[in-house]
Amino acid sequence: xxxxQLLLDGFAxxxxxxxxxxxxxxALVGTFVGVLPGLGPTSAIAILLPLTGVLAPTQGIIMxxxxxxxxxxGGSTTAILLNIPGxxxxxxxxxxxxPLAKKGRGGxxxxxxxxxxxxxGVLGVIGLVFxxxxxxxxxxxxxxxxxxxxxxxxxxxxxxxxxxxLIKSFLMxxxxxxxxxxxxxxxxxxxxxxxxxxxxxxxxxxISIIIGLFAVTEVLKGxxxxxxxxxxxxxxxxxxQKTDLKKSAAPMLRGGLVGFFLGLLPGCSAAITAxxxxxxxxxxxxxxxxxxxxxxxxxxxxxxxxxxxxxxxxIPLFSLGIPSSPPLAILLAxxxxxxxxxxxxxxxxxAPFVWTVIASMFVGNAMLLVLNLxxxxxxxxxxxxxxxxxxxxxxxxxxxxxxxxxxxMFDVAVAFLFGGLGYLCHKxxxxxxxxxxxxxxxxxxxxxxxxxxAMGSGHIGIIWERPISLAILVAAAALLVVSILLNRRxxxxxxxxxxxxxxxx
Amino acid sequence: MKVDKKWTTVMLSFLMAISxxxxxxxxxxxxxxxxxxxxxxxxxxxxxxxGPDYPTKQIELVVPFAAGGGVDLVARATAxxxxxEWGQPIVVVNKAGGGGAVGxxxxxxxxxxDGYTALAVNVxxxxxxxxxxxxxxxxxxDQIYTSRIGKGxxxxxxxxxxxxxxxxxxxxxxxxxxxxxxxxxxGPAGFSAFGVAQWLDVIGADFxxxxxxxxxxxxxxxxxxxxxxxxxxxxxVGEIMPMLQAGKVRIxxxxxxxxxxxxxxxxxxxxxxxxxxxxxxxxxxxxxxxxPDYVIAKWQDAIAKMEKDxxxxxxxxxxxxxxxxxxxxxxxxxxxxxxxAYTELATKKNMRK
Numbered sequence: 001x002x003x004x005q006l007l008l009d010g011f012a013x014x015x016x017x018x019x020x021x022x023x024x025x026x027a028l029v030g031t032f033v034g035v036l037p038g039l040g041p042t043s044a045i046a047i048l049l050p051l052t053g054v055l056a057p058t059q060g061i062i063m064x065x066x067x068x069x070x071x072x073x074g075g076s077t078t079a080i081l082l083n084i085p086g087x088x089x090x091x092x093x094x095x096x097x098x099p100l101a102k103k104g105r106g107g108x109x110x111x112x113x114x115x116x117x118x119x120x121g122v123l124g125v126i127g128l129v130f131x132x133x134x135x136x137x138x139x140x141x142x143x144x145x146x147x148x149x150x151x152x153x154x155x156x157x158x159x160x161x162x163x164x165x166l167i168k169s170f171l172m173x174x175x176x177x178x179x180x181x182x183x184x185x186x187x188x189x190x191x192x193x194x195x196x197x198x199x200x201x202x203x204x205x206x207i208s209i210i211i212g213l214f215a216v217t218e219v220l221k222g223x224x225x226x227x228x229x230x231x232x233x234x235x236x237x238x239x240x241q242k243t244d245l246k247k248s249a250a251p252m253l254r255g256g257l258v259g260f261f262l263g264l265l266p267g268c269s270a271a272i273t274a275x276x277x278x279x280x281x282x283x284x285x286x287x288x289x290x291x292x293x294x295x296x297x298x299x300x301x302x303x304x305x306x307x308x309x310x311x312x313x314x315i316p317l318f319s320l321g322i323p324s325s326p327p328l329a330i331l332l333a334x335x336x337x338x339x340x341x342x343x344x345x346x347x348x349x350x351a352p353f354v355w356t357v358i359a360s361m362f363v364g365n366a367m368l369l370v371l372n373l374x375x376x377x378x379x380x381x382x383x384x385x386x387x388x389x390x391x392x393x394x395x396x397x398x399x400x401x402x403x404x405x406x407x408x409m410f411d412v413a414v415a416f417l418f419g420g421l422g423y424l425c426h427k428x429x430x431x432x433x434x435x436x437x438x439x440x441x442x443x444x445x446x447x448x449x450x451x452x453x454a455m456g457s458g459h460i461g462i463i464w465e466r467p468i469s470l471a472i473l474v475a476a477a478a479l480l481v482v483s484i485l486l487n488r489r490x491x492x493x494x495x496x497x498x499x500x501x502x503x504x505x
Numbered sequence: 506m507k508v509d510k511k512w513t514t515v516m517l518s519f520l521m522a523i524s525x526x527x528x529x530x531x532x533x534x535x536x537x538x539x540x541x542x543x544x545x546x547x548x549x550x551x552x553x554x555x556g557p558d559y560p561t562k563q564i565e566l567v568v569p570f571a572a573g574g575g576v577d578l579v580a581r582a583t584a585x586x587x588x589x590e591w592g593q594p595i596v597v598v599n600k601a602g603g604g605g606a607v608g609x610x611x612x613x614x615x616x617x618x619d620g621y622t623a624l625a626v627n628v629x630x631x632x633x634x635x636x637x638x639x640x641x642x643x644x645x646x647d648q649i650y651t652s653r654i655g656k657g658x659x660x661x662x663x664x665x666x667x668x669x670x671x672x673x674x675x676x677x678x679x680x681x682x683x684x685x686x687x688x689x690x691x692g693p694a695g696f697s698a699f700g701v702a703q704w705l706d707v708i709g710a711d712f713x714x715x716x717x718x719x720x721x722x723x724x725x726x727x728x729x730x731x732x733x734x735x736x737x738x739x740x741x742v743g744e745i746m747p748m749l750q751a752g753k754v755r756i757x758x759x760x761x762x763x764x765x766x767x768x769x770x771x772x773x774x775x776x777x778x779x780x781x782x783x784x785x786x787x788x789x790x791x792x793x794x795x796x797p798d799y800v801i802a803k804w805q806d807a808i809a810k811m812e813k814d815x816x817x818x819x820x821x822x823x824x825x826x827x828x829x830x831x832x833x834x835x836x837x838x839x840x841x842x843x844x845x846a847y848t849e850l851a852t853k854k855n856m857r858k
Binding site: 140141142143144184190198201202332407408447450451454455457 | 718724731753
């Protein structure tokens with residue numbers, strides 16, 4: 001196969017000292033930026049894009065891809081050690097990662113996280129090699145009705161995700177959706193619910209809400225608990241034990257597959273697949289009640305999923321020029337700046353470039369493993385800093401992160417407002433995950449609904465006349481029934497668990 | 506609640522941190538910027554036309570659209586050139602949302618009009634915004650149109666295996682079956698909407714019977730046509746190029762009077778007997794009202810020089826944008842005329858909101 005030959009050539013050039021250096025710098029800088037709350041891959045790439053402009057195209061893109069992977073990993077690190085997701089896709093990692101860290105098993109959790117990221121990244125790269133031309137065609141078959149059905153499916157999952165009271169999670173979901181309505185309507189272009197406040201015309205930003213609900217809330221909780229220092233005294237070895245690896249192998253594979261195949265669909269972000277993978281793991285587990293209390297599977301699956309998704313996203317990006325997520329849109333800008341318009345032509349005209357970048361992703365993933373496992377102690381050290389010093393630093397980063405979204409103090413205010421709200425939710429046991437999920441999916445749901453109605457001349461019937469969307473709808477309905485049944489059965493036990501321990505959601 | 510020592514320490518240190526980071530956020534408007542320390546060595550040219558030295562610090566170029574789109578790429582290439590030219594960093598900041606209104610409002614109304622905040626403008630967030638809304642958030646009067654940089658030709662794209670052999674046949678089909686035409690748009694009053702409205706007006710088809718499918722932009726819209734979920738996409742040549750090269754869509758015609766240099770084989774609508782399709786995409790730079798004249802002069806001259814730079818020309822052609830320089834006077838005049846024409850079209854087609 002000539003793709004193999006091309007890939008090998010790609011490896012040869014990716015392994016050149018300067019390209020290795022670029023991948024290493026990218027991975028390190030990315031991890032560092034990812035560790036800062038709120039500075040996710042998108043802002044990291046956006047900030048560093050001008051800096052890579054001085055490099056040759058191949059090196060520039062290699063570095064950017066490294067930053068992208070690094071930031072994803074950095075986000076997981078803070079998610080586990082501090083319960084602060086650096087970006088949305090690390091939220092599910094918090095759910096079990098942080099309890100693990102509190103038990104003093106932060107080290108192994110980080111290790112599993114790195115291994116899962118690496119394994120899924122590798123899976124993604126292999127997929128990229130074999131399926132790029134084939135899968136790109138499938139992505140086009142998904143029209144608005146299919147997306148609408150897909151969103152319904154994702155929202156159905158939300159119900160089962162929160163585990164607690166169904167009513168509460170529905171209400172929080174509805175609240176999240178209401179928040180998403182603020183701003184310019186996706187179809188009409190008319191401002192909605194802005195009350196004449198100019199900042200509200202732009203709507204609430206996801207990142208500032210996330211920073212608020214997760215990071216600021218965490219600081220408030222910490223102040224309340226009068227933490228002397230974060231409870232982690234012994235992170236343990238970062239090299240996981242055999243049992244951890246054995247437990248995580250299947251979740252990694254499942255999460256990786258979920259993340260990869262859904263990641264091929266434009267618009268299916270790493271956050272969505274990470275949530276799905278977490279939920280799937282909870283569903284198939286024989287001990288669903290252990291989730292949220294520090295189950296290593298709950299770290300392995302979403303981490304594998306979000307990395308597989310980031311890799312899979314390169315397929316529609318390279319083969320069709322469709323960026324499936326914000327960071328990839330910025331990478332697309334990077335490619336265009338170098339005069340490399342993505343599309344099948346890119347594979348033909350710039351084959352060496354494409355395959356070098358693909359090979360360097362592989363290298364970049366390996367770098368993360370090699371660099372980050374030994375470096376984990378640096379991140380762990382961060383958690384030993386007294387809380388009186390740590391809290392303001394976290395808040396400072398939250399402020400910078402929220403500010404950097406749109407360079408406006410409005411987003412900072414939103415972050416702090418939601419920090420207070422998240423704290424209250426935590427106090428009174430209202431789940432915040434449905435809020436976040438509905439806030440993200442709400443606009444997509446609305447947009448695909450309006451597009452579907454336009455396609456069907458105002459008749460919704462088009463949704464069950466198309467095989468793909470019908471299949472997704474049936475799956476969603478089945479899932480809802482199963483969720484409700486399972487929910488009833490486990491609710492009692494979950495309540496008992498909740499009474500005893502604390503939880504994130 | 507007992508206020509203990511630790512809590513006070515936390516709050517105090519936080520307050521200190523925040524006051525350092527947000528440079529006195531309490532009395533500063535959201536647009537307050539602290540300029541990073543200027544590089545030690547700045548190549549400052551003699552003051553142009555008797556004005557003070559400019560620029561002496563970092564300039565922010567606000568792009569009111571997402572990264573990776575046409576406006577963004579041209580703005581980045583411009584920032585790249587000018588920062589080398591002036592020896593001062595020009596930072597591109599994306600503030601997307603509201604069809605370009607959010608970023609425009611920030612740059613024109615919230616930021617200081619001292620020449621250190623520029624706005625990347627295009628047809629969608631200026632003339633079409635004004636035409637499509639009875640009360641637009643930003644108006645032509647709010648800004649000084651400084652220079653137009655480049656333009657893009659609109660192309661009419663359908664699925665690769667669509668039944669129509671050419672644009673003339675397609676136009677006839679649409680005239681006969683307007684209710685079957687679904688077209689993707691980049692917003693209710695963006696350039697695709699005006700392009701379609703003008704075309705249907707010219708051929709005498711019923712615009713109100715066609716169905717607009719609003720999308721987020723070209724990356725979202727062209728695949729919908731390629732996948733057969735909508736009949737027609739009207740975008741700039743550059744935005745359709747990847748899908749065209751992939752053989753997923755066909756371009757039936759381009760608007761304007763001349764063929765696109767990037768698609769020499771594609772006929773113009775004019776050649777197909779559909780005359781008067783004048784809607785085109787352009788991008789440029791503007792400043793808030795009240796910005797000093799020497800700033801405008803300096804930008805204008807530098808951009809005029811930039812258009813002659815072969816490296817910049819290559820960057821434009823890589824993204825299928827044609828150079829189309831206009832100085833402040835010509836640019837302002839063109840914008841005024843375009844606004845009137847589009848307002849008339851929008852009123853006629855009942856597009857004003």
